[in-house]
Amino acid sequence: MDKILIIISLITTFSFSQSQLSIENHLRTRQVHLDFHTSEHIPNIGEKFDKKNFQRALIMGRVNHINIFSKGHHGYSYYPTKIGTQHPNLKFDLLGKQLEACKEINVKCPLYFAVGWSVLDAEQNPDWVMKDENGKMLTANLDLNAKPNDIRPHYSWKCLDPTPGGGYHNYILKNVEEICKRYDDLDGFWFDIYHIKPYSFTSYSKRRMVEEGVNFNNTDEMEKSFALALKDHMRELRELVEKYHPNATVFFNSATHIANKSIFKEALYEMNTHAELEDLPTTWGGYDKLPLEAKFHLGKGTPIVAMSGKFHKAWGEFGGFKHPDAIKYEAAAMISFGASCNFGDQLHPSGEMDFETYTNIGKAYEYVEKIEKYGPGGTPYSNLGVWLSLDHSADQGLVNMLLQLHKDFIVANENNLDKLDIILIPSKNNISQNQLKILQDWLDNGGKLIVFGNGMLDSSNKKFLIDLGCEYISDSPYDFDFTTISETIGYDIVKTPFVNYDSAIRVKLTDGKPLGMIREPYFNRTYEKYSSHRETPYKLEDSSFPSAVKKNNTIFFTHSLDKLYYDHGMRIHRQLLENAIEELKINQYVNVINFPSSGRISLLNQEKNNRFILHLLYSPPILRADKVQVIEDFVSLSETFVEFRIPKKVKKIYRVPDYKEIDFKYKNGIIKIKIPNFKMHTAIVLEY
Known part of the structure; x- marks a missing residue:
């Protein structure tokens, strides 16, 4: 079998x-x-x-291209149907x-089809609505006890369970098959709302979990079971569409978002075309x-x-x-x-x-x-990789720093290490034993590594998975701490202690070199003891615990600088990362000079066309209202330079969209050009 x-x-x-x-x-x-x-x-x-x-x-x-609608959130179809309404x-x-x-x-014109949010289907078939462990309906932003004339919140609905084994899954298949038969040469389907709840206790989902031997006290097991059932639902839909329209696109919304959720970890995005x-x-x-x-x-x-x-x-x-x-x-x-x-x-x-x-x-x-x-x-092209932790604040905090530093990157995994000279490991461990072995081999063969916080601790958070020149002791007893930095990675950083709004882990040096030390506060701020408005001042001497350790090709920061930057945006923390990359002597393919931190770069390789394209964007988002950012000002930039260290013989360079050719020369394997004046966006094409 x-x-x-x-x-x-x-x-x-x-x-x-x-x-x-x-x-x-x-x-x-x-x-x-x-x-x-x-x-x-x-x-x-x-x-x-x-x-x-x-x-x-x-x-x-x-x-x-326009996605048009076959069935919307209210549950109604916009074509004559014998299956739906x-x-x-x-x-x-x-x-x-x-x-x-x-x-x-x-x-x-692919066709939109609402799945997880369909009001009419939920009202007519309450057994299709997702349930919690106690049999209560699961909703999104909806009060089941509201009165008819109460104000209804935006984006509110009863959540539907489309997994196989239930009537809703079969109903969706029949609807989609009806559409596939009714119309010729469909361009695709766009199925919406799959991110609602992590698991469901409908009668059919509960039956499936019992058959699979799922432990109802184990949230991870329940989430995995539900995600894999959703994947089966998607697979059946995809196969159905391909049966009638083999060239049609198929997309399931929410399956593509990077998150520490089973819907992503079980790779439901693989069901999309x-x-x-x-x-x-x-x-x-x-x-x-x-x-x-x-x-x-x-x-x-x-x-x-x-x-x-x-x-x-x-x-x-x-x-x-x-x-x-x-x-x-x-x-x-x-x-x-x-x-x-x-x-x-x-x-x-x-x-x-x-x-x-x-x-x-x-x-x-x-x-x-x-x-x-x-x-x-085109595909992203860089020799710097970011290893995903699936902790949003860690991953996005690290990405924010790199984007602002114009350090272009790709997402690292065990299959593309041969393309990378350096990998950055965020502060939450997400490395399997098999990946660890491959990563260690890459490191032993000259790869370079920057690690933050708990990113290389084992599952018990007691031992480092890779030798970073230190040993784990414990978490800090303090809510916050301060850092003093050595000259080695101290460029453009204050020489006095600076605050970290969350504390570092405590480590003991073995054969690593300290690049900075922790300065601890006199005490945590409590009702019994406090000083001034916020953090307690630091002691006058460094602790015995390093804040950064270098060993061979690795630099380890004992703070979660990625999360600190995501939450607090302190430039010193970003500068530490830049200095660490410089200390490890990484020559990236692109070095942009005199470009604002709110500018963005992206290097793509269109191998079929034998060309690289460097895109430069500049129009900083402005916070115009509470939680509302706008793009408004297109400012002319005129003194930006780029150094290219592309491992291909470049034949021609020109600017898009005006196709103005740019003169260039190689010097020590480097091409340096001045970017012609631009507003908002330009692209530099390097043909090879």
Whole structure:
């Protein structure tokens, strides 16, 4: 039986990978995601839909791909259906009309299908709603005891369980098969809402866990069981779509986000034909969320689409407008990090397209048309790797430092160490025994390592997995501490003790060299003992515990500098990282000189085209309101230089989008050029 399962798995994997190879060839670059979540209490649905106006809007927006809706969050379908329920106030096949309109002007149009949030299905089938251990319905931001006229929170619903073994899974399959049979040559499906809850106690999920022998007192086991069941659900959907439309794209939203959750750890993203990376940087995710996720999925060989919205504050808001300059910057950033572009919109219930929206998107996509050949199809290229810990504050804090230092990176794993000269290990351990052996071999053969905090401690947090020149003693008894730094890594850092808002672990030197020491406070701040406004002052002598240790090709920081930077953003901590990289004498492929810290760089290799592309972006996000960032000012930059140490013979260098050629010479294996004046974005192409 096991052999049969293995063969089936191999066949499935092969067919998926074969179809994925063709995706990159027709994954369009200028996309829109068109929401249409429409209440049954609104009349005359779609009555103002006009094919010519719909096409006009897409042409104005320079859109070549739009995700349109088959079934929305309210649970209604927008086409005649015998399986589901057509919206009661829709009198015609709106989906069919949109498909016809798109095909006439050669616009790709995958179909949106709501899964985890479907109000009608939840109301009519309460047994499909996720339950907790006590049988209570699981909800998102919803009060089950609210009165009819109480204000309903935004984004609130009963969470549905689509795992196999339950009626909802079968219902979804029947819906999707009906759509596949009804319409010819579908471009794809876009399935939404898979991130809701980590596990479920519906009757069928509970039955599955019992059959699998899951320990109900072990959260990890329950989460893994649910994630793998979701993966089976996705696999069946993917196979169903491929049966009728073998060239169609298939995407399951939420499976691509990097997180310490089973939905990511069990690689549910493998069920996608491509990865779509959702973000609304003005209010959630931020402008530095995309680079890490883009580099991860591109590193897997997966084509990517970056998704934002035309909205100012929230997904789906009516009347919310992001300025065209902000859309243009986001679109340029998407291309820069190797992604196709997608901006969300929501169609008015009347079916009438908003031309202002597509005018704004069109201004951005006019620029994208000029640069789109120089992003998608490229892979991140760097000799510096970041090992994922799956602790968000650790990973993102480290990434934030690297982005601001213009130290380009790729995501390191056991399969790409031969491409790397240095790896940075965040402050939470996420290294298996097999990975550890490969990592140790790489280190023994000249690899260089920077480690933070607990990143190299074993599962008991008592012993280092790699010899860092010190031994673990204990955690600190203090809530905070201070650091004094040696001259070795002390460039541009104060010589007096500086505060760390969380304390370091205590280690004892063996044969490592201390690069800094811990200065401890007199005592923790308590009601019994305190001094001044905040942290207690430091003692006048260093402790015996180092803050940084160097041994051979490794530097170890006893603080979680990554988390400290994520939470507090103190420049000294970022400078420590930069100095450590310099101390290990790493020559990165790109060194950018005189470029603001809020500028961003991305080096891509388009091997098929024999060229590298260095993208430079500059328009710093501004905090305009509580938790609202905007892009507003495009400032001209004129004195930026770049040094390239590319391991290829460069034949020609020019700038995009104006194709102005740049003169260059090699000196000691280095190409140094001055970047011509630019605003917001430019790309430097190096043909080899």
